[in-house]
Amino acid sequence: MAVTLAEVAAACNVSTSTVSRALTDPEKVNAETRTRIERVARQLGYAPSRAGRSLVSGRTDTVGLVVPDIANPFFPPIIKSVQARARDKRYAVLIADTDEHVADELELARGLSRQVDGLILASPRTAPAELTRLAQQLPVVFVNREVEGARSVVIDEAEGMQEAVEHLVSLGHRRICYLAGPRRSWSNQQRRDALATACAANDVELRELGPFEPQIQAGMRAADLLQSAEVAAAIAYDDLIALGVMSRLTERGMQVGREISVIGIDDSPLSTVTHPMLTSIHVPAAELGSAAVDLLLDQLRDGAELGAPTTVKLETRLVIRGSTGVAPADPR
């Protein structure tokens, strides 16, 4: 079928070793023969067999990426940047989608682990101990989750959250409702904590509803609950929930941005598709992805596979759009 090293070697009257060296270790072989080999290899359309190479090198030149839900607009930008960065470094990317099934997460990761050199887990929800253990078995980088003894890339929601609260306060709001994400989600806790801190610092009352799954439908459910709560400002766990809320509230005749203010988190491209557009805390998704790849490849190269646990923190900031406005005189 495919052209092999041996065929190229035969066509050049040299041994396979020489061809191999010529193509991977150019200095090790005479310049003249090297160019000859290179030419013939190209002519014959030679491409090294991944399998053969893997077998002896022990590497696969592939990284795995596990995400909870490709359809959640938060992840595509991350996936894209992971792919782009990996491709630059000659790595392929295997993707697995857990469909938000926490139970499948480890299983999928383990499955991938056999065919990749390293893994990136985005927003995992598996128990910490399991993740630590996984990270001891092969190079892993966690995105949007800090794990003991492992490397991770996370976002620092403090800044953005503080801006969000100050923004609402400046509009006259004194009471904010947090629409919580999945109960055991690490980033939900981070966000809730950041919000609590910001509220405390600004003397704002904080309420909470939820938990909600990060899906539009759940956001619609949240909207109905929100209407019976006495608040005029809500910060949602993520954009999807926020969008669901807006959609449902609008449908029920409320004027988002006037009667009630809504803030999302992620600043996904969808933030601009609604009317009014969604005020959201911007998360640098592309950087999340590329930083994760860098951290991972770093780990792979150094051989120091369990290199110093590092946490890269990326900043967030508030992007103000139309879904937030001055608090109504009477907070309902």
Added chain:
Amino acid sequence: MAVTLAEVAAACNVSTSTVSRALTDPEKVNAETRTRIERVARQLGYAPSRAGRSLVSGRTDTVGLVVPDIANPFFPPIIKSVQARARDKRYAVLIADTDEHVADELELARGLSRQVDGLILASPRTAPAELTRLAQQLPVVFVNREVEGARSVVIDEAEGMQEAVEHLVSLGHRRICYLAGPRRSWSNQQRRDALATACAANDVELRELGPFEPQIQAGMRAADLLQSAEVAAAIAYDDLIALGVMSRLTERGMQVGREISVIGIDDSPLSTVTHPMLTSIHVPAAELGSAAVDLLLDQLRDGAELGAPTTVKLETRLVIRGSTGVAPADPR
């Protein structure tokens, strides 16, 4: 590092061949030894090396999937269903995103082709001849594009488009504007043709604007053009464009669903997030994905690698929501 066949064999006092057979060809070996081997293998945590297996079998148990843009909500459902179906059949999925760069499409596909048994190309925009040639080199299934001599799964927009036109006509519209997708896009031509046919059959005047890239931003641009055209009903190439149009029109103070009607295609989950919600032609995305995998694996199994070119056609239908309404008395 990893447990090998040889280690399992040693632990069982049998040869590697026996272990291999016990695990892959259960009938070929004595029930008693088989269970013993299975037990030991599990205990030792044995997992076959993909590389070793590939080398001798020539297969990789991996399929490649090339999509134009993961961030386009049309594709995640397809990706998901491809993955799910592939996983069922013990195949891994390598994904590549062309970022809408037509030029990279073939290159990415070729790159993948070395490490997969077969390819699925979703909505490719490469020239037909190239695609035909690609399909001769390895098993390929095309999604959302018909290619000479190759297998593909496409959608039949005729039905949905006819429903859409009839729907608009029943609301009093006599003039429809098509917001075209990328000029050389195959599905754009399909959709335009289907629309033209439906319009002719219903004695409706058809205008056209574009081309537009399938992105929200482009839709916003379309909206502004639309306002200076004398139409009160538009059918967009896809939901993203339609959503961009709605968003921008609403922002400019128009009442979508009253002053102007908008219809999208794809019926992506986002259709429900806007207000009013987007009337859209539903495309069975999940079926597209799983049908593609079935077609591909079929091709792989039969060895008849260039099996009969088949085209699977999936039906579409209109989903009516709030973005369409009765035509205003004076079409502006």
Added chain:
DNA sequence: AGAGTCACGGCAATCGTTTGCGGTACGATG
């Protein structure tokens, strides 16, 4: 009892690459 059958499992070749260990030929050096 002898021959044939059958189930089971081992041997060894094979897939395509990489790489340590030498071997060869050449030029340089004393």
Added chain:
DNA sequence: CATCGTACCGCAAACGATTGCCGTGACTCT
């Protein structure tokens, strides 16, 4: 002229799994 160094390249052994072929032993049938 002999010795040594060096640059280049070939040999062959891995890597881990699969599989055709054959040997062994037990059983059956006549």
